[in-house]
């Protein structure tokens with residue numbers, strides 16, 4: 530059996546002494562897509578942040594393994610360089626930094642290059658923008674400044690495509706997104722996976738529609754800080770129909 534790209538072992542984490550993650554176990558192997566679904570406040574975004582190494586959370590027990598290596602003590606930067614990618618639920622705007630400047634820095638960091646030729650990045654970027662159907666002028670805009678929901682998503686997918694992560698964590702819980710923006714994510718993930726078939730994906734979503742297109746290998750029900758049930762894509766339809774009541778009692 531090959532090694533998982535990402536393995537979470539009995540992961541517990543707190544923020545401000547409040548216990549949020551209470552024993553998460555998850556294994557993501559090469560090429561797999563895992564969906565996390567669960568009620569508001571269950572801890573899904575926290576899980577993504579903790580895996581990325583967000584300083585606002587403290588791991589109190591358990592392990593985060595990247596290709597078997599314990600990254601628990603690594604900084605977010607080190608994890609990003611090692612290939613963990615997190616697309617935020619609410620990406621912030623960074624004034625004065627254009628999309629292409631940001632991507633160039635991010636790629637240089639990930640690929641451990643102190644300098645990356647502007648031309649090289651631009652060529653790669655142009656190819657991906659073509660593939661993803663993104664307008665050329667987009668690269669010159671300031672990051673997330675006045676971006677529509679769909680444009681934010683395009684930017685996320687573009688980052689994922691160019692950074693070639695080992696594992697991509699996508700937090701797509703945002704209820705403000707319309708169906709077109711979700712489709713950007715779904716198509717983007719599919720396109721990037723065609724090019725990088727080994728990439729592992731963990732997608733957090735409330736939308737079964739997104740999963741129809743992304744086709745996860747596993748759907749996990751996340752309640753009260755842990756995974757309480759795992760199934761295939763049929764599970765997503767059951768959740769959409771019946772909600773999470775059946776599992777709330779399981780975890781109580």
Ligand SMILES: Nc1ncnc2c1ncn2[C@@H]1O[C@H](COP(=O)(O)OP(=O)(O)OP(=O)(O)O)[C@@H](O)[C@H]1O
Nearest residue numbers: 544545549568569570571572573574575576585702
């Ligand atoms: N930095 C923090 N400090 C204190 N409490 C926090 C912090 N981050 C998250 N929490 C709390 O942890 C719980 C889980 O939050 P989280 O955002 O992870 O939920 P979620 O499953 O992503 O919900 P949603 O589906 O609404 O996005 C919530 O009660 C939240 O208030």
Ligand SMILES: [Mg+2]
Nearest residue numbers: 573574618702
């Ligand atoms: Mg969330």
